[in-house]
Amino acid sequence: MGKYPTENIGDLRRLAARIRLNALQMVAIQGFGYLGQALSAGDIYAALFGSGALRPRHDRFIVSPGHYIVVLYAVAAELGLIDPAELSSYGLDGALLEAISTERTPFVDLSCGSLGQGLSGAIGFALASRFARDDRRVFAFLSDGEMEEGQVWEAAMFAAHHKLSNLVAVIDVNNSQVDGTVTSVTTIEPIAAKWQAFGWRTEEVDGHDVGAVLRALKTRQADKPLVVIAHTDILGRLKSFPPTVDGHFIKLDASLQEVVIRELENFDA
Protein backbone atom coordinates (compact mmCIF):
# COMPACT_ATOMS: atom_id res chain seq x y z
CA MET A 1 0.00 0.00 0.00
CA GLY A 2 1.73 3.09 -1.27
CA LYS A 3 0.35 5.59 1.19
CA TYR A 4 2.09 4.00 4.18
CA PRO A 5 4.08 4.95 6.16
CA THR A 6 2.14 8.08 6.91
CA GLU A 7 1.34 10.16 9.94
CA ASN A 8 -1.97 11.25 8.44
CA ILE A 9 -4.46 10.36 11.14
CA GLY A 10 -7.29 9.68 8.69
CA ASP A 11 -5.14 7.21 6.77
CA LEU A 12 -4.09 5.48 9.98
CA ARG A 13 -7.71 5.23 11.08
CA ARG A 14 -8.61 3.75 7.71
CA LEU A 15 -5.77 1.23 8.17
CA ALA A 16 -7.20 0.30 11.57
CA ALA A 17 -10.58 -0.33 9.96
CA ARG A 18 -8.92 -2.52 7.31
CA ILE A 19 -7.15 -4.47 10.07
CA ARG A 20 -10.49 -5.14 11.74
CA LEU A 21 -12.14 -6.13 8.47
CA ASN A 22 -9.29 -8.50 7.59
CA ALA A 23 -9.51 -10.05 11.06
CA LEU A 24 -13.26 -10.39 10.78
CA GLN A 25 -12.94 -12.20 7.48
CA MET A 26 -10.28 -14.52 8.89
CA VAL A 27 -12.32 -15.36 11.97
CA ALA A 28 -15.43 -15.84 9.82
CA ILE A 29 -13.74 -18.83 8.13
CA GLN A 30 -14.40 -20.90 11.25
CA GLY A 31 -17.19 -18.74 12.65
CA PHE A 32 -15.37 -18.12 15.92
CA GLY A 33 -11.98 -16.98 17.16
CA TYR A 34 -9.79 -14.18 18.41
CA LEU A 35 -11.59 -11.29 16.80
CA GLY A 36 -11.86 -9.17 19.94
CA GLN A 37 -8.08 -8.92 20.02
CA ALA A 38 -8.12 -7.23 16.59
CA LEU A 39 -11.06 -5.02 17.51
CA SER A 40 -9.27 -3.75 20.60
CA ALA A 41 -5.72 -3.53 19.19
CA GLY A 42 -6.47 -2.46 15.60
CA ASP A 43 -5.64 1.20 16.23
CA ILE A 44 -2.46 0.29 18.12
CA TYR A 45 -1.20 -1.85 15.22
CA ALA A 46 -2.18 0.85 12.73
CA ALA A 47 -0.14 3.42 14.68
CA LEU A 48 2.84 1.06 15.04
CA PHE A 49 3.01 -0.26 11.48
CA GLY A 50 1.27 2.43 9.43
CA SER A 51 3.24 5.40 10.71
CA GLY A 52 6.77 4.12 10.38
CA ALA A 53 7.24 4.28 14.16
CA LEU A 54 8.24 0.64 13.74
CA ARG A 55 10.54 0.07 10.77
CA PRO A 56 9.56 -3.38 9.41
CA ARG A 57 12.42 -5.90 9.17
CA HIS A 58 14.75 -3.46 10.95
CA ASP A 59 13.16 -2.85 14.31
CA ARG A 60 12.15 -5.93 16.29
CA PHE A 61 8.53 -6.82 16.90
CA ILE A 62 7.43 -9.24 19.59
CA VAL A 63 3.85 -10.38 20.10
CA SER A 64 3.83 -11.69 23.64
CA PRO A 65 0.23 -12.99 23.64
CA GLY A 66 0.07 -15.37 20.68
CA HIS A 67 -3.72 -15.05 20.58
CA TYR A 68 -3.19 -11.57 19.10
CA ILE A 69 -1.31 -12.85 16.09
CA VAL A 70 -4.46 -12.38 13.98
CA VAL A 71 -3.89 -8.63 14.30
CA LEU A 72 -0.36 -8.92 12.96
CA TYR A 73 -1.56 -11.02 10.00
CA ALA A 74 -4.24 -8.42 9.31
CA VAL A 75 -1.85 -5.46 9.26
CA ALA A 76 1.03 -7.32 7.59
CA ALA A 77 -1.21 -8.39 4.70
CA GLU A 78 -2.52 -4.85 4.35
CA LEU A 79 1.04 -3.45 4.14
CA GLY A 80 2.37 -6.19 1.85
CA LEU A 81 4.64 -7.69 4.53
CA ILE A 82 3.00 -11.09 4.04
CA ASP A 83 1.05 -12.46 1.09
CA PRO A 84 -2.59 -11.32 1.51
CA ALA A 85 -3.73 -14.59 -0.12
CA GLU A 86 -2.64 -16.43 3.04
CA LEU A 87 -5.44 -14.77 5.01
CA SER A 88 -8.08 -16.91 3.37
CA SER A 89 -6.71 -20.10 4.94
CA TYR A 90 -6.27 -18.64 8.44
CA GLY A 91 -6.70 -21.29 11.11
CA LEU A 92 -7.35 -24.15 8.67
CA ASP A 93 -5.46 -27.43 8.94
CA GLY A 94 -2.00 -27.03 7.43
CA ALA A 95 -2.31 -23.25 7.00
CA LEU A 96 0.69 -20.95 7.39
CA LEU A 97 -1.34 -18.53 9.50
CA GLU A 98 -2.24 -20.42 12.66
CA ALA A 99 -4.80 -19.09 15.14
CA ILE A 100 -2.24 -18.99 17.96
CA SER A 101 1.26 -18.11 16.80
CA THR A 102 4.00 -20.74 16.48
CA GLU A 103 7.59 -20.84 15.30
CA ARG A 104 6.19 -21.05 11.74
CA THR A 105 4.50 -17.68 12.08
CA PRO A 106 5.85 -15.31 9.43
CA PHE A 107 7.33 -11.85 9.89
CA VAL A 108 7.27 -11.56 13.70
CA ASP A 109 10.61 -11.79 15.56
CA LEU A 110 9.10 -13.63 18.51
CA SER A 111 5.64 -14.54 19.68
CA CYS A 112 4.53 -16.66 22.60
CA GLY A 113 1.40 -18.73 23.00
CA SER A 114 2.34 -19.29 26.64
CA LEU A 115 1.62 -15.91 28.18
CA GLY A 116 3.87 -13.52 30.06
CA GLN A 117 7.09 -14.52 28.30
CA GLY A 118 7.44 -12.01 25.47
CA LEU A 119 8.99 -9.14 27.37
CA SER A 120 11.91 -11.33 28.48
CA GLY A 121 12.61 -12.31 24.88
CA ALA A 122 12.34 -8.66 23.86
CA ILE A 123 14.99 -7.84 26.44
CA GLY A 124 17.25 -10.43 24.80
CA PHE A 125 16.82 -8.61 21.47
CA ALA A 126 17.38 -5.22 23.14
CA LEU A 127 20.60 -6.45 24.75
CA ALA A 128 21.72 -7.91 21.40
CA SER A 129 21.22 -4.50 19.78
CA ARG A 130 23.25 -2.93 22.56
CA PHE A 131 26.05 -5.49 21.98
CA ALA A 132 25.87 -4.83 18.22
CA ARG A 133 25.70 -1.04 18.75
CA ASP A 134 22.88 -0.83 16.20
CA ASP A 135 19.90 1.53 16.24
CA ARG A 136 17.14 -1.05 16.24
CA ARG A 137 14.19 -0.40 18.54
CA VAL A 138 12.48 -3.38 20.09
CA PHE A 139 8.69 -3.22 20.34
CA ALA A 140 7.04 -5.76 22.64
CA PHE A 141 3.28 -5.97 22.40
CA LEU A 142 1.63 -7.22 25.61
CA SER A 143 -1.92 -7.60 26.85
CA ASP A 144 -3.23 -6.52 30.24
CA GLY A 145 -4.12 -10.03 31.42
CA GLU A 146 -0.50 -11.05 31.03
CA MET A 147 0.44 -8.76 33.87
CA GLU A 148 -0.94 -11.46 36.16
CA GLU A 149 2.17 -13.51 35.26
CA GLY A 150 5.12 -12.83 37.58
CA GLN A 151 7.67 -13.12 34.78
CA VAL A 152 6.42 -9.81 33.32
CA TRP A 153 7.58 -8.07 36.48
CA GLU A 154 10.91 -9.90 36.56
CA ALA A 155 11.44 -8.59 33.06
CA ALA A 156 10.21 -5.08 33.91
CA MET A 157 12.67 -4.84 36.79
CA PHE A 158 15.56 -6.07 34.65
CA ALA A 159 14.88 -3.71 31.72
CA ALA A 160 14.81 -0.63 33.92
CA HIS A 161 17.91 -1.67 35.86
CA HIS A 162 19.80 -2.08 32.60
CA LYS A 163 18.41 1.20 31.21
CA LEU A 164 17.16 -0.41 27.99
CA SER A 165 16.01 2.76 26.28
CA ASN A 166 15.72 0.92 22.94
CA LEU A 167 12.87 -1.16 24.40
CA VAL A 168 9.20 -0.19 24.06
CA ALA A 169 6.38 -2.20 25.61
CA VAL A 170 2.89 -1.54 24.29
CA ILE A 171 0.10 -2.93 26.43
CA ASP A 172 -3.43 -3.39 25.16
CA VAL A 173 -5.53 -2.80 28.26
CA ASN A 174 -8.86 -4.15 27.05
CA ASN A 175 -9.96 -5.58 30.38
CA SER A 176 -10.60 -9.01 28.86
CA GLN A 177 -9.34 -12.47 29.74
CA VAL A 178 -10.75 -15.99 29.39
CA ASP A 179 -12.78 -16.01 32.58
CA GLY A 180 -14.23 -12.53 32.07
CA THR A 181 -13.06 -9.02 32.76
CA VAL A 182 -9.54 -8.67 34.13
CA THR A 183 -10.90 -6.47 36.91
CA SER A 184 -13.21 -9.28 38.05
CA VAL A 185 -10.31 -11.75 38.22
CA THR A 186 -7.65 -9.61 39.84
CA THR A 187 -6.83 -5.97 40.41
CA ILE A 188 -4.00 -4.89 38.12
CA GLU A 189 -4.53 -1.15 38.47
CA PRO A 190 -2.83 1.18 39.02
CA ILE A 191 -0.96 -0.02 35.93
CA ALA A 192 1.00 3.14 35.17
CA ALA A 193 2.07 3.58 38.79
CA LYS A 194 3.33 -0.02 38.84
CA TRP A 195 5.52 0.46 35.76
CA GLN A 196 6.74 3.82 37.05
CA ALA A 197 7.65 2.18 40.34
CA PHE A 198 9.60 -0.43 38.37
CA GLY A 199 11.60 2.36 36.73
CA TRP A 200 9.85 2.74 33.36
CA ARG A 201 8.69 5.85 31.58
CA THR A 202 4.96 5.55 31.04
CA GLU A 203 2.57 6.99 28.46
CA GLU A 204 -1.09 6.27 29.17
CA VAL A 205 -3.42 6.81 26.22
CA ASP A 206 -6.80 6.04 24.71
CA GLY A 207 -5.86 3.03 22.59
CA HIS A 208 -8.49 3.88 20.00
CA ASP A 209 -6.95 7.34 19.41
CA VAL A 210 -4.27 6.53 16.81
CA GLY A 211 -2.83 10.02 17.08
CA ALA A 212 -2.35 9.66 20.83
CA VAL A 213 -0.79 6.20 20.41
CA LEU A 214 1.56 7.57 17.74
CA ARG A 215 2.64 10.52 19.88
CA ALA A 216 3.32 8.16 22.78
CA LEU A 217 5.43 5.82 20.59
CA LYS A 218 7.57 8.70 19.37
CA THR A 219 8.61 9.92 22.82
CA ARG A 220 12.17 8.98 23.77
CA GLN A 221 14.30 9.17 26.87
CA ALA A 222 17.91 8.12 26.96
CA ASP A 223 18.00 6.06 30.11
CA LYS A 224 14.64 4.35 30.47
CA PRO A 225 12.49 1.80 28.66
CA LEU A 226 9.08 3.09 27.59
CA VAL A 227 5.71 1.51 28.20
CA VAL A 228 2.64 2.70 26.30
CA ILE A 229 -0.47 1.77 28.26
CA ALA A 230 -3.30 1.81 25.74
CA HIS A 231 -6.81 1.59 27.15
CA THR A 232 -9.17 -0.05 24.69
CA ASP A 233 -12.53 -1.75 24.33
CA ILE A 234 -12.44 -5.48 23.51
CA LEU A 235 -15.17 -4.86 20.92
CA GLY A 236 -13.40 -1.85 19.44
CA ARG A 237 -16.35 0.36 20.43
CA LEU A 238 -18.38 -1.21 17.63
CA LYS A 239 -22.12 -0.95 18.17
CA SER A 240 -23.12 -4.11 16.29
CA PHE A 241 -22.26 -6.62 19.00
CA PRO A 242 -24.84 -7.61 21.59
CA PRO A 243 -23.66 -6.76 25.13
CA THR A 244 -23.49 -10.45 26.11
CA VAL A 245 -20.75 -11.38 23.60
CA ASP A 246 -17.52 -12.98 24.94
CA GLY A 247 -14.87 -10.62 23.60
CA HIS A 248 -11.94 -12.96 24.26
CA PHE A 249 -13.32 -15.61 21.87
CA ILE A 250 -16.06 -14.26 19.66
CA LYS A 251 -18.63 -16.47 17.95
CA LEU A 252 -19.84 -15.00 14.68
CA ASP A 253 -22.96 -16.21 12.92
CA ALA A 254 -23.72 -15.01 9.40
CA SER A 255 -26.15 -12.30 10.43
CA LEU A 256 -23.76 -10.86 13.03
CA GLN A 257 -20.94 -10.93 10.49
CA GLU A 258 -23.05 -8.96 8.09
CA VAL A 259 -23.87 -6.14 10.50
CA VAL A 260 -20.29 -5.89 11.77
CA ILE A 261 -18.92 -5.74 8.23
CA ARG A 262 -21.44 -3.04 7.39
CA GLU A 263 -20.43 -1.02 10.46
CA LEU A 264 -16.72 -1.32 9.61
CA GLU A 265 -17.21 -0.51 5.93
CA ASN A 266 -19.31 2.54 6.74
CA PHE A 267 -16.64 3.73 9.14
CA ASP A 268 -15.90 7.44 8.69
CA ALA A 269 -12.24 8.27 9.16
Place this chain on the structure above:
Amino acid sequence: MRNPPYEIVLKPYGKALVDLALRREDVICLGADLTRQTETDLFRDQIPDRFINVGMAEANMIGIAGGLARAGHTVFVNSFGVFCTRRCYDQIAMSIAYPNLNVKIVGFMPGVSSPGGPSHQAIDDIALMRALPNFTVVDLTDAREIAQAVDAVADHPGPVYLRLKRGEIPVIFDDDHHFSLHEAKVLVAGTEVCIVASGMMLPAALVAAQELKHHGVSAAVVSAPVIKPLDRRTILDAAKGARLVITAENHSIVGGLGSAVAEALAEAGVGVPMRRIGLRDVFAESGSREFLFDKYGLGVRDIVRAAWKEVGEGRPEPQVKEIQTAPGAYAPV
Protein backbone atom coordinates in the same frame (compact mmCIF):
# COMPACT_ATOMS: atom_id res chain seq x y z
CA MET B 1 42.16 -43.72 33.32
CA ARG B 2 43.18 -43.12 36.90
CA ASN B 3 42.28 -44.75 40.20
CA PRO B 4 40.91 -43.05 43.30
CA PRO B 5 41.78 -41.03 45.26
CA TYR B 6 41.55 -38.69 42.32
CA GLU B 7 43.46 -35.48 41.88
CA ILE B 8 41.06 -32.56 42.50
CA VAL B 9 40.89 -29.38 40.44
CA LEU B 10 38.80 -26.24 40.77
CA LYS B 11 36.65 -24.43 38.22
CA PRO B 12 37.41 -26.42 35.07
CA TYR B 13 34.10 -25.26 33.60
CA GLY B 14 34.63 -21.62 34.51
CA LYS B 15 38.10 -21.62 32.98
CA ALA B 16 37.00 -23.36 29.81
CA LEU B 17 34.10 -20.95 29.37
CA VAL B 18 36.43 -17.95 29.62
CA ASP B 19 38.80 -19.55 27.10
CA LEU B 20 35.91 -20.13 24.74
CA ALA B 21 34.52 -16.61 25.09
CA LEU B 22 37.95 -15.04 24.51
CA ARG B 23 38.00 -16.85 21.15
CA ARG B 24 34.34 -16.30 20.29
CA GLU B 25 32.68 -12.93 20.60
CA ASP B 26 29.21 -14.42 20.18
CA VAL B 27 29.37 -16.08 23.61
CA ILE B 28 27.29 -14.49 26.38
CA CYS B 29 27.20 -15.66 30.01
CA LEU B 30 23.99 -15.30 32.04
CA GLY B 31 23.63 -16.07 35.72
CA ALA B 32 21.04 -15.89 38.48
CA ASP B 33 22.78 -14.81 41.67
CA LEU B 34 25.01 -17.90 41.90
CA THR B 35 28.11 -16.52 40.23
CA ARG B 36 30.92 -18.05 42.30
CA GLN B 37 28.94 -21.26 42.80
CA THR B 38 28.66 -21.75 39.04
CA GLU B 39 32.36 -20.91 38.47
CA THR B 40 31.34 -17.88 36.41
CA ASP B 41 33.10 -15.39 38.69
CA LEU B 42 36.03 -15.98 36.32
CA PHE B 43 33.90 -14.85 33.36
CA ARG B 44 32.48 -11.89 35.30
CA ASP B 45 35.97 -10.70 36.22
CA GLN B 46 37.66 -11.28 32.86
CA ILE B 47 34.87 -10.50 30.36
CA PRO B 48 32.47 -8.25 32.28
CA ASP B 49 30.88 -6.79 29.13
CA ARG B 50 29.40 -10.16 28.21
CA PHE B 51 28.44 -11.27 31.70
CA ILE B 52 24.90 -10.49 32.85
CA ASN B 53 23.65 -11.30 36.32
CA VAL B 54 19.89 -11.49 35.81
CA GLY B 55 19.28 -11.94 39.53
CA MET B 56 16.92 -14.45 41.10
CA ALA B 57 14.64 -14.52 38.08
CA GLU B 58 15.21 -17.76 36.22
CA ALA B 59 12.11 -17.51 34.04
CA ASN B 60 13.21 -14.08 32.84
CA MET B 61 16.77 -15.34 32.37
CA ILE B 62 15.60 -18.14 30.07
CA GLY B 63 13.52 -15.70 28.02
CA ILE B 64 16.43 -13.29 27.69
CA ALA B 65 18.68 -16.16 26.62
CA GLY B 66 16.17 -17.03 23.91
CA GLY B 67 16.09 -13.46 22.60
CA LEU B 68 19.88 -13.20 22.56
CA ALA B 69 20.16 -16.53 20.75
CA ARG B 70 17.59 -15.48 18.14
CA ALA B 71 19.76 -12.43 17.52
CA GLY B 72 22.76 -14.68 16.87
CA HIS B 73 24.48 -15.15 20.21
CA THR B 74 25.61 -18.40 21.83
CA VAL B 75 24.30 -18.14 25.36
CA PHE B 76 25.46 -20.04 28.46
CA VAL B 77 22.87 -19.93 31.25
CA ASN B 78 24.16 -20.86 34.70
CA SER B 79 22.49 -21.85 37.96
CA PHE B 80 21.90 -24.82 40.20
CA GLY B 81 20.27 -27.72 38.38
CA VAL B 82 16.99 -27.43 40.25
CA PHE B 83 16.55 -23.75 39.45
CA CYS B 84 17.48 -23.75 35.76
CA THR B 85 15.28 -26.72 34.83
CA ARG B 86 12.23 -27.49 36.94
CA ARG B 87 11.60 -23.93 38.09
CA CYS B 88 11.39 -22.49 34.57
CA TYR B 89 10.35 -25.53 32.56
CA ASP B 90 7.68 -23.97 30.34
CA GLN B 91 10.01 -21.07 29.58
CA ILE B 92 12.72 -23.53 28.52
CA ALA B 93 10.26 -25.51 26.42
CA MET B 94 8.80 -22.50 24.61
CA SER B 95 11.70 -20.02 24.56
CA ILE B 96 14.58 -22.43 23.84
CA ALA B 97 13.65 -26.05 23.04
CA TYR B 98 10.84 -25.48 20.56
CA PRO B 99 12.69 -22.80 18.52
CA ASN B 100 15.82 -25.00 18.78
CA LEU B 101 18.05 -22.13 19.87
CA ASN B 102 21.74 -22.02 20.64
CA VAL B 103 21.39 -21.88 24.41
CA LYS B 104 23.42 -24.01 26.80
CA ILE B 105 21.82 -24.44 30.21
CA VAL B 106 24.43 -25.38 32.80
CA GLY B 107 23.04 -26.84 36.02
CA PHE B 108 25.36 -27.43 38.97
CA MET B 109 24.97 -29.56 42.10
CA PRO B 110 23.35 -32.70 40.69
CA GLY B 111 21.19 -35.17 42.56
CA VAL B 112 21.93 -35.63 46.23
CA SER B 113 25.37 -34.03 46.06
CA SER B 114 23.70 -31.01 47.65
CA PRO B 115 23.21 -30.99 51.41
CA GLY B 116 20.43 -28.44 50.93
CA GLY B 117 17.53 -30.88 50.93
CA PRO B 118 14.93 -31.43 48.20
CA SER B 119 14.69 -27.72 47.31
CA HIS B 120 18.33 -27.82 46.16
CA GLN B 121 18.62 -31.42 44.96
CA ALA B 122 18.20 -31.86 41.21
CA ILE B 123 16.85 -35.42 41.13
CA ASP B 124 14.62 -35.05 38.07
CA ASP B 125 16.50 -32.54 35.90
CA ILE B 126 17.73 -35.13 33.40
CA ALA B 127 14.24 -36.59 33.07
CA LEU B 128 12.75 -33.16 32.48
CA MET B 129 15.33 -32.02 29.95
CA ARG B 130 15.36 -35.36 28.17
CA ALA B 131 11.64 -35.00 27.53
CA LEU B 132 12.11 -31.77 25.58
CA PRO B 133 12.55 -32.18 21.81
CA ASN B 134 15.79 -30.75 20.37
CA PHE B 135 17.66 -30.88 23.70
CA THR B 136 20.97 -32.65 24.14
CA VAL B 137 21.50 -33.78 27.77
CA VAL B 138 24.95 -34.30 29.29
CA ASP B 139 25.88 -35.41 32.84
CA LEU B 140 29.56 -34.94 33.77
CA THR B 141 31.84 -35.19 36.75
CA ASP B 142 35.38 -35.43 35.31
CA ALA B 143 37.48 -32.27 34.90
CA ARG B 144 38.87 -33.20 31.48
CA GLU B 145 35.47 -34.03 30.09
CA ILE B 146 34.00 -30.82 31.51
CA ALA B 147 36.66 -28.67 29.84
CA GLN B 148 36.22 -30.41 26.49
CA ALA B 149 32.43 -30.39 26.78
CA VAL B 150 32.33 -26.59 26.91
CA ASP B 151 33.80 -26.40 23.40
CA ALA B 152 31.72 -29.33 22.20
CA VAL B 153 28.40 -27.88 23.30
CA ALA B 154 29.34 -24.44 21.97
CA ASP B 155 30.02 -26.00 18.57
CA HIS B 156 26.79 -27.99 18.68
CA PRO B 157 24.05 -25.90 17.02
CA GLY B 158 21.12 -26.26 19.38
CA PRO B 159 20.07 -26.37 23.01
CA VAL B 160 22.07 -28.39 25.54
CA TYR B 161 21.58 -29.16 29.21
CA LEU B 162 24.99 -29.59 30.81
CA ARG B 163 24.77 -31.09 34.29
CA LEU B 164 27.94 -30.51 36.30
CA LYS B 165 29.32 -31.48 39.66
CA ARG B 166 29.91 -28.50 41.90
CA GLY B 167 33.02 -27.65 43.90
CA GLU B 168 36.07 -29.93 43.87
CA ILE B 169 36.19 -31.70 40.53
CA PRO B 170 38.00 -35.03 40.16
CA VAL B 171 40.41 -35.83 37.34
CA ILE B 172 39.38 -39.36 36.39
CA PHE B 173 40.65 -39.52 32.83
CA ASP B 174 44.16 -39.16 31.46
CA ASP B 175 45.41 -36.37 29.21
CA ASP B 176 44.59 -38.24 26.01
CA HIS B 177 40.91 -38.73 26.85
CA HIS B 178 38.54 -37.41 24.22
CA PHE B 179 34.98 -36.35 25.07
CA SER B 180 32.36 -36.65 22.35
CA LEU B 181 28.71 -35.58 22.31
CA HIS B 182 27.97 -38.65 20.22
CA GLU B 183 29.73 -41.49 22.01
CA ALA B 184 29.45 -43.63 25.09
CA LYS B 185 32.75 -45.32 25.91
CA VAL B 186 33.56 -48.81 27.13
CA LEU B 187 36.10 -47.98 29.84
CA VAL B 188 36.41 -51.51 31.16
CA ALA B 189 35.71 -54.62 29.13
CA GLY B 190 33.71 -57.39 30.78
CA THR B 191 31.33 -60.18 29.96
CA GLU B 192 28.96 -61.09 32.80
CA VAL B 193 27.74 -57.72 34.07
CA CYS B 194 27.47 -54.48 32.11
CA ILE B 195 27.47 -51.32 34.24
CA VAL B 196 26.38 -48.12 32.47
CA ALA B 197 27.12 -44.97 34.47
CA SER B 198 27.01 -41.20 34.14
CA GLY B 199 28.18 -38.19 36.12
CA MET B 200 29.05 -38.62 39.76
CA MET B 201 28.33 -42.36 39.65
CA LEU B 202 31.17 -43.05 37.24
CA PRO B 203 33.86 -43.48 39.97
CA ALA B 204 31.63 -45.88 41.94
CA ALA B 205 30.96 -47.90 38.77
CA LEU B 206 34.69 -48.23 38.06
CA VAL B 207 35.50 -49.32 41.61
CA ALA B 208 32.53 -51.72 41.65
CA ALA B 209 33.82 -53.37 38.47
CA GLN B 210 37.27 -53.79 40.10
CA GLU B 211 35.68 -55.34 43.19
CA LEU B 212 33.58 -57.69 41.10
CA LYS B 213 36.62 -58.74 39.09
CA HIS B 214 38.50 -59.34 42.35
CA HIS B 215 35.68 -61.69 43.35
CA GLY B 216 35.62 -63.53 40.06
CA VAL B 217 32.92 -61.66 38.14
CA SER B 218 33.73 -60.04 34.82
CA ALA B 219 32.04 -56.61 34.69
CA ALA B 220 32.15 -54.03 31.91
CA VAL B 221 31.88 -50.31 32.58
CA VAL B 222 30.33 -48.07 29.95
CA SER B 223 30.59 -44.35 30.53
CA ALA B 224 27.48 -42.67 29.10
CA PRO B 225 27.89 -38.96 29.79
CA VAL B 226 25.46 -38.05 27.00
CA ILE B 227 22.03 -39.23 28.09
CA LYS B 228 20.41 -37.80 24.98
CA PRO B 229 21.01 -38.65 22.25
CA LEU B 230 22.08 -41.95 23.80
CA ASP B 231 24.81 -43.88 22.02
CA ARG B 232 22.63 -46.97 21.72
CA ARG B 233 25.07 -48.87 19.55
CA THR B 234 27.88 -48.90 22.11
CA ILE B 235 25.55 -49.72 25.00
CA LEU B 236 23.72 -52.49 23.15
CA ASP B 237 27.00 -54.06 22.03
CA ALA B 238 28.27 -54.05 25.61
CA ALA B 239 25.00 -55.39 27.00
CA LYS B 240 24.48 -58.24 24.55
CA GLY B 241 25.56 -61.51 26.09
CA ALA B 242 25.78 -60.10 29.62
CA ARG B 243 23.72 -61.70 32.39
CA LEU B 244 22.81 -58.34 33.91
CA VAL B 245 22.81 -54.66 32.97
CA ILE B 246 23.13 -52.13 35.79
CA THR B 247 22.63 -48.41 35.29
CA ALA B 248 24.07 -45.99 37.85
CA GLU B 249 23.00 -42.36 38.10
CA ASN B 250 22.87 -39.65 40.74
CA HIS B 251 19.25 -38.95 39.79
CA SER B 252 15.82 -40.50 40.07
CA ILE B 253 15.54 -43.92 38.43
CA VAL B 254 12.51 -42.47 36.64
CA GLY B 255 13.25 -40.78 33.35
CA GLY B 256 17.04 -40.56 33.44
CA LEU B 257 19.92 -42.77 32.31
CA GLY B 258 18.24 -45.94 33.60
CA SER B 259 15.09 -45.22 31.64
CA ALA B 260 17.04 -44.30 28.51
CA VAL B 261 19.05 -47.53 28.63
CA ALA B 262 15.92 -49.60 29.36
CA GLU B 263 14.20 -48.11 26.32
CA ALA B 264 17.20 -48.90 24.15
CA LEU B 265 17.47 -52.49 25.39
CA ALA B 266 13.75 -53.16 25.10
CA GLU B 267 13.41 -51.69 21.62
CA ALA B 268 16.40 -53.71 20.41
CA GLY B 269 14.99 -56.88 21.91
CA VAL B 270 18.02 -57.43 24.12
CA GLY B 271 16.49 -59.63 26.78
CA VAL B 272 18.99 -58.98 29.55
CA PRO B 273 17.74 -58.39 33.11
CA MET B 274 18.35 -54.88 34.36
CA ARG B 275 18.78 -53.05 37.67
CA ARG B 276 18.71 -49.30 38.09
CA ILE B 277 20.90 -47.65 40.74
CA GLY B 278 19.56 -44.21 41.62
CA LEU B 279 17.00 -42.46 43.80
CA ARG B 280 14.08 -44.85 43.99
CA ASP B 281 11.23 -42.42 43.25
CA VAL B 282 11.65 -40.54 46.53
CA PHE B 283 12.64 -37.08 47.67
CA ALA B 284 15.74 -37.12 49.84
CA GLU B 285 16.66 -34.83 52.74
CA SER B 286 19.46 -32.62 54.02
CA GLY B 287 22.78 -34.23 54.76
CA SER B 288 26.36 -34.72 53.65
CA ARG B 289 27.07 -36.26 50.28
CA GLU B 290 28.51 -39.36 51.97
CA PHE B 291 25.44 -39.78 54.16
CA LEU B 292 22.95 -39.25 51.35
CA PHE B 293 24.78 -41.45 48.80
CA ASP B 294 24.89 -44.20 51.41
CA LYS B 295 21.26 -43.82 52.52
CA TYR B 296 19.84 -43.64 49.00
CA GLY B 297 21.85 -46.50 47.60
CA LEU B 298 24.35 -44.68 45.39
CA GLY B 299 27.50 -46.44 46.56
CA VAL B 300 30.01 -48.97 45.27
CA ARG B 301 28.35 -51.42 47.64
CA ASP B 302 24.95 -50.90 46.03
CA ILE B 303 26.28 -51.62 42.55
CA VAL B 304 28.16 -54.72 43.73
CA ARG B 305 25.09 -55.92 45.65
CA ALA B 306 22.84 -55.52 42.63
CA ALA B 307 25.31 -57.51 40.53
CA TRP B 308 25.84 -60.15 43.16
CA LYS B 309 22.13 -60.93 43.53
CA GLU B 310 22.06 -61.89 39.87
CA VAL B 311 25.45 -63.52 39.35
CA GLY B 312 26.68 -64.42 42.86
CA GLU B 313 25.38 -67.99 42.69
CA GLY B 314 24.41 -67.84 46.37
CA ARG B 315 27.93 -67.11 47.56
CA PRO B 316 28.38 -64.52 50.37
CA GLU B 317 28.24 -60.95 49.11
CA PRO B 318 31.68 -59.28 48.93
CA GLN B 319 32.31 -56.63 51.53
CA VAL B 320 33.50 -53.53 49.69
CA LYS B 321 34.73 -50.10 50.69
CA GLU B 322 33.28 -46.84 49.47
CA ILE B 323 35.54 -44.32 47.74
CA GLN B 324 37.07 -42.16 50.41
CA THR B 325 37.18 -38.43 49.90
CA ALA B 326 39.04 -35.95 52.06
CA PRO B 327 36.85 -34.18 54.63
CA GLY B 328 35.29 -31.13 53.05
CA ALA B 329 36.16 -32.30 49.58
CA TYR B 330 32.62 -31.73 48.41
CA ALA B 331 31.60 -28.13 48.70
CA PRO B 332 28.58 -27.39 50.86
CA VAL B 333 25.88 -24.95 49.75
